[in-house]
Each structure stands twice: as C-alpha cells, then as structure tokens.
Amino acid sequence: xxxxxxxxxxxxxxxxxxxxxxxxxxxxxxxxxxxxxxxxxxxxxxxxxxxxxxxxxxxxxxxxxxxxxxxxxxxxxxxxxxxxxxxxxxxxxxxxxxxxxxxxxxxxxxxxxxxxxxxxxxxxxxxxxxxxxxxxxxxxxxxxxxxxxxxxxxxxxxxxxxxxxxxxxxxxxxxxxxxxxxxxxxxxxxxxxxxxxxxxxxxxxxxxxxxxxxxxxxxxxxxxxxxxxxxxxxxxxxxxxxxxxxxxxxxxxxxxxxxxxxxxxxxxxxxxxxxxxxxxxxxxxxxxxxxxxxxxxxxxxxxxxxxxxxxxxxxxxxxxxxxxxxxxxxxxxxxxxxxxxxxxxxxxxxxxxxxxxxxxxxxxxxxxxxxxxxxxxxxxxxxx
Numbered sequence: 001x002x003x004x005x006x007x008x009x010x011x012x013x014x015x016x017x018x019x020x021x022x023x024x025x026x027x028x029x030x031x032x033x034x035x036x037x038x039x040x041x042x043x044x045x046x047x048x049x050x051x052x053x054x055x056x057x058x059x060x061x062x063x064x065x066x067x068x069x070x071x072x073x074x075x076x077x078x079x080x081x082x083x084x085x086x087x088x089x090x091x092x093x094x095x096x097x098x099x100x101x102x103x104x105x106x107x108x109x110x111x112x113x114x115x116x117x118x119x120x121x122x123x124x125x126x127x128x129x130x131x132x133x134x135x136x137x138x139x140x141x142x143x144x145x146x147x148x149x150x151x152x153x154x155x156x157x158x159x160x161x162x163x164x165x166x167x168x169x170x171x172x173x174x175x176x177x178x179x180x181x182x183x184x185x186x187x188x189x190x191x192x193x194x195x196x197x198x199x200x201x202x203x204x205x206x207x208x209x210x211x212x213x214x215x216x217x218x219x220x221x222x223x224x225x226x227x228x229x230x231x232x233x234x235x236x237x238x239x240x241x242x243x244x245x246x247x248x249x250x251x252x253x254x255x256x257x258x259x260x261x262x263x264x265x266x267x268x269x270x271x272x273x274x275x276x277x278x279x280x281x282x283x284x285x286x287x288x289x290x291x292x293x294x295x296x297x298x299x300x301x302x303x304x305x306x307x308x309x310x311x312x313x314x315x316x317x318x319x320x321x322x323x324x325x326x327x328x329x330x331x332x333x334x335x336x337x338x339x340x341x342x343x344x345x346x347x348x349x350x351x352x353x354x355x356x357x358x359x360x361x362x363x364x365x366x367x368x369x370x371x372x373x374x375x376x377x378x379x380x381x382x383x384x
Contacts, residue, residue, distance in 0.1 A: 007040070007063060008050040009072035019065050025074065029059040030249075031242040034235060039242045046095055046246050047072075048239060093263030093280065094247045096163050097204075101240045102269045106140045108233035109133065115229045125223075129214040132207040139204060142271040149345065160266060160281065164205030164244035165251065171196055208241040265368070276302035278367065300367045306331055310364045318351035325363040332359050 007027065019025075028041040032055060040049045053076065055061070067073035112133075116124065125133060139162065143155065161170070174195040200206045214220045215234040224231040251262060262284075268277040278300040295315045302308055310325040322342070326332050339355040346353045 005076035006052050007061075007074040007076070009040075009047045009074070019068050019072065021065050021068065023065040024077070025063050025065065027061045027063055027074070029055045029057055029061065030246050031057050033239060033242075037239075039239065039246060041246065046243070048100075093265050094165065094250045095243075096165060096247055096264055096266045097240055097243045099267035099269065099276065101236070101243055102140055102267070105136070105233070105236045105240055106269070108229060108236050109137055109140075112227070112229035112233050115227065126214065126219070129211055129220075131201075132210040135201065136204070136207050136211070139207070140269055142269045143277070144271060145275065149349070156268075156279075158202075159268070160264075160279075162203050163266065164203060164208070164241075165247050165264065167199070167203045167205045168248075170199050170203070174199060205241065205244050208237050208244070211237045212241060275304065280367070298367065300364070308364045309335075310367055315350075319354075320346060320350040320352070321354040322346070322356070324355065324357045325360045326357065327359070327361045327364060329359055332357050 025042055029051075030039045030041055030046065032038045036051055038049055038051050038055060040047060040051075062077050062079050063074035064077050065072070066075050124130070139159070143152065147155075178195070211234070215224060215230070215237070220230075220234070224234055247264075263280060263282045266279045266281070268279060270277055280298050282296070296313065298310065298312045300308065300310050307327055309331075312323040312325075314321045314323075324335055326335055335357045339357060343353045343355050
C-alpha cells in the first residue's frame with residue numbers, strides 16, 4: 001500500500017451503505033478545500049474526505065476499500081478495464097446539508113463571537129457580514145423537542161424552505177409573480193412586494209455566499225490571517241456551501257428530472273448529540289390525473305434510551321394517519337400506551353387521526369435505502 005494514495009472519509013457512513021474491504025468504488029470529486037480536504041460523491045452519499053494526493057473538482061477516481069472500522073479508508077487504483085463494476089449504488093434522494101456541517105459552523109460561530117467579546121471592538125465583521133452571521137446563527141438554532149406543535153411546524157417549514165437547495169427556484173418564482181402582478185393592485189393576502197429581497201436575507205445559500213465573498217475580500221483575508229476562529233468559520237462556510245451545491249447538482253440530473261417527485265433528505269439540528277432526527281420529503285414534480293391528493297412524510301429519530309424510531313405520516317384531506325415503527329415488543333407496548341396522548345395532541349389540527357404502532361427493525365433500517373427502489377408503496381409523496 002502506498003501512503004500517498006489514500007482517501008479517508010471524515011464523516012460517519014450511513015448504516016445502509018454496506019461496504020467491505022476489497023470493494024471497488026468510483027469517487028467523484030465535487031469540490032476541493034484547503035488542507036487536502038475535499039467533498040466527494042460515492043453514489044449513495046456525499047462526504048468530506050482527507051485526500052493525500054492532488055485532485056481537482058470534476059475528477060473521477062477508482063478506489064478500493066481497505067478499511068471500514070471506525071473510518072472508511074480507500075486506496076487509489078487504476079481505472080478497471082472492461083465493463084465498470086458498480087460504484088456503490090444508483091443515485092438516490094438529494095442529501096441536504098448533513099448534521100456534521102451544521103455542528104461545525106455553529107461551533108466556529110460561537111468561538112468567533114466569544115473571541116470578539118474578549119477584545120471588544122476588535123476584528124469586527126462589517127454590517128452585511130455581521131447580519132448574515134446573526135441570521136445564520138438563528139437558522140442553526142437547534143430544534144427544541146418540547147416546543148409546541150405550531151412553533152415546531154413553522155420552524156420546520158422555514159428550515160426546509162430556506163435550506164439553500166431551492167434558492168434559485170424561489171427567486172425565479174418570486175420574480176415571475178412580481179412580473180405577472182405589475183400594474184395591478186396587490187391582493188389583501190399577497191406576499192411582501194420585496195419578496196426576492198426577503199428570500200435573499202433568509203436563504204441559507206445566500207447567507208453563505210455573502211460570508212464567502214467577505215472572507216475573499218482584502219478585509220476578510222486580513223481577518224482570517226489574524227483570527228483562527230474567523231479562518232475556521234470561513235472554511236466551514238465554504239464546505240457547507242459545497243454541500244448545498246452538490247445537492248442542487250443532484251436535483252438537476254436528467255435521471256432525477258424524469259421522476260414524478262424530488263426526494264430530499266434533511267438532517268435537523270438538535271439540542272444535543274443524544275437525539276438525532278432525519279426528515280425526508282418528496283416534492284412532487286407532477287401528479288398523475290385521478291390520483292388522490294395525499295401527502296406523506298417520514299421521520300427517523302435516534303433517541304438515547306429508545307434507540308431508532310421511525311414514523312410515517314400520511315395526510316389525505318383533513319385525515320392524518322401515523323405509522324410508528326420500533327425495534328422490539330417492549331417498545332411497541334410502551335408507545336402504544338401513549339398513543340392516545342399522541343392522538344389527542346394531533347386532533348387539534350386534523351379532523352381524524354389514526355396512530356398505529358408496529359415492530360419492524362427492517363422498516364427502520366430501510367429509511368435511507370428504500371428511496372432507491374422502483375416507484376411503489378415505499379415512496380414518500382408530500383408537499384410542505
């Protein structure tokens with residue numbers, strides 16, 4: 001083995017991405033950062049990697065898996081002759097910004113703010129960058145599980161809308177609406193006339209682009225030189241921006257455009273590492289004629305005492321059905337005892353609420369992988 005031809009994956013692998021030493025993979029380099037770090041695409045997921053040899057964005061590399069314990073270590077190999085072996089799996093749902101990126105940016109923001117408080121008035125960001133930083137801090141504010149349902153719902157909707165994946169689409173739609181309404185008085189419930197400006201001040205990608213532009217300016221480069229915290233934030237912001245662009249590129253693939261929906265996976269920032277939450281939503285591209293206008297979502301919770309719990313939600317009209325999947329009979333009995341409380345809490349928002357609890361470790365394990373299956377009952381179909 002040559003040490004100079006190694007790639008180390010720095011993020012935790014999805015459990016459904018099963019690999020073993022000897023497997024061959026094709027790695028696409030999406031973006032290259034400082035200190036030999038790069039954002040790479042392995043088919044089913046993207047990750048930040050430490051690469052010990054020169055690469056450039058757009059490179060396609062073939063690698064062999066040499067280690068899977070604790071970290072994923074890959075070794076560069078020559079391009080296989082003849083038919084290419086499968087590289088992981090076919091492209092799946094769009095992966096929005098991973099939780100690790102949120103945690104990294106939030107940590108650097110806290111360190112930068114703390115450093116500036118120790119020396120008041122020194123190394124301050126200019127007004128625009130300061131506002132972007134404060135908006136970014138608010139966006140990354142963790143979800144509080146104990147908050148009321150309406151507060152969580154509003155925050156969740158804004159979190160998905162402002163995730164950066166839809167920036168250009170939302171701007172184009174806002175401009176079109178402004179153009180269609182030119183010369184006509186606004187309707188009583190019409191959005192703000194400066195909707196494009198409001199999007200630019202709330203969208204995650206727009207905020208990151210503003211920070212990136214500042215850190216590339218002479219004043220920003222000087223701040224990076226003088227402040228370890230500013231340098232860390234600049235690097236973390238660029239990596240998060242690369243995550244968003246990678247997701248947008250996946251959304252624009254011709255194979256994805258042919259599907260009737262666009263599947264997007266979101267990792268939600270939580271108050272501590274003991275609770276991890278993943279949400280998947282399928283935004284419909286087109287709906288076949290005569291299809292019931294139902295909406296579905298799925299959420300996967302990693303809890304410190306209960307372990308993994310999955311909930312699938314189906315909304316049809318004003319009726320909501322919740323299917324909860326747990327890993328064992330004892331957990332099923334526990335959740336079933338509390339099902340009336342769940343039903344009562346949701347009944348304030350829906351006319352009919354059904355809650356069903358089942359034991360299915362397989363259903364939990366399929367949360368990420370099932371989106372690569374052919375269209376069928378396992379697909380999620382929702383609008384937010």
